[in-house]
Amino acid sequence: MKRFVKILKIILIAVVIFISCFTFIYRNRIKLYINIGKKYVYLQKKLHSDIHIKDINAMNTIYAENIVYKNTNNVPLTLDIYKSKKKLSKGSPVILYVHGGSWVYGDKSIPSALSPLLDVFREEGFTIISVEYQLMKPGVGFDKLVSDIKDAVRWVYKNQYEYNFNTNEIGILGISSGAHLSLLAAYTGDNEFKDDSNLEVYPSKVKYVIDILGPTDLNSLNFSKATWDINNILKSIPNIKYVVSKYSPINYVHENAPKTLMVYSKKDTLVSYKNSTELYNKCVENGVFVKLVTLENSSHDFSNLSKQDILLLSKEVLKFIVQNSPL
Structure with missing residues (x-):
């Protein structure tokens, strides 16, 4: 009996030591999970009150605004840096935000629907960078836009020491046409889509990509529902069928494609839900880590985004980034 008690004590001591070591080694990750969980619970409470999506505060406290990251053909393109609120020893992970707008509209201001999510990560040491890209017009096609996004990633690598970026931890988050560009930028190699000679020597590799309502197969889009501007531009492109195929993510x-989170809605009439399932299946076939999140009620412009969809979107984006966190 004494021998059994002695062995049991040894086992208990070993378990305590193991738990203590595990907690110490992964203390930052555990803390991140706890903090993210608290923020999610807070968001739940806010949404279960009478708050509407338009009432959520937008991102503020820009650390550096309108930094020119490239200037080709006398067209300066800028980015905004929302600095991390906590310093990490290995440098700050970076999330690049790429706006939507049918490739012809939009700007780099971060929408209020995403602001609470991105602010959570700033508090945990992440840097958010919102990227401007040249909008499409006759003579400016998909190749230029994709090059702009990849050059923004290259700029992060170039300036990692000045801003304390952790270039092993870069993710891209895009919405709609911005998600389309993000996927192309993430899935293509360092030597593809080069535009600025000052940046071309730097890598463009990212760890993950978050695709929210992005067209994955341009052949599936019903451009009759698109704006006059994009239709007019597409009509001006020779060999349009080849171009549409070439620029489909x-x-x-x-x-070796980066981990991919996809968020799509069954009620989206502009980018059909088929875009999500086909890309999902293609990723699975190639052994790429992928997750598909389905919204039930949202239209493409988020105009009728329900509280349930907001919470689902928030939970899955938070969880995906935390799982890919270096902490």
């Missing part, structure tokens, strides 16, 4: 999936 689904054609660039490969086994």
Whole structure:
């Protein structure tokens, strides 16, 4: 009996030591999970009150605004840096935000629907960078836009020491046409889509991509529902069928593609839900880590985004980034 008690004490001491070591080693990650969980619970309470999506505060406290990251053909393009609120020893992970707008509209201001999510990560040491890209017009096509996003990533690598960026931890989050560009930028290699000679020597690799309502196969889009501007531009492009195929992200999936989170709505009439399932299946076939989140009620412009969809979107984006956190 004494021998049994002695062995049991040894086992208990070993378990305590193991738990203590595990907690110490992963203390930052555990703390991140706890803090993210608290913020999610807070968001739940806010949404279960009478708050509406338009009432959520937008991102503020820009650390550096309108930094020119490239200037080709006398067209300066800028980015905004929302600095992390906590200093990390290995440098700050970076999330690049790419706006939507049918490739012809929009700006780099971060929408209020995403602000609470991104602010959570700033508090945990992440830097948020919102990227401007040249909008489409006759003579400026998809290749230029994708190059702009990849050059923004290259700029992060170039300036990692000045801003204390952790370039092993770069993610891209895009909405609509911005998600389309983000997927193309994430799935293509360092030597593809180069535009600025001052940046071309730097990598463009990212760890993950978050695709919210992005067209993955341009052949599936019903451009009759699109704006006059984009239709007019597309009509001016020779060999449009070749161009549409060339710039469809689904054609660039490969086994080393970054981890991918996709968020799509069954009620989206502009980018059909089929875009999500086909890309999901292509990622699975190639062994790429992928997760598909389905919204039930939201239209493409988020005009009727329900509280349930907001919470689902928030939870899955938070969880995905935390799982890919270096902490």
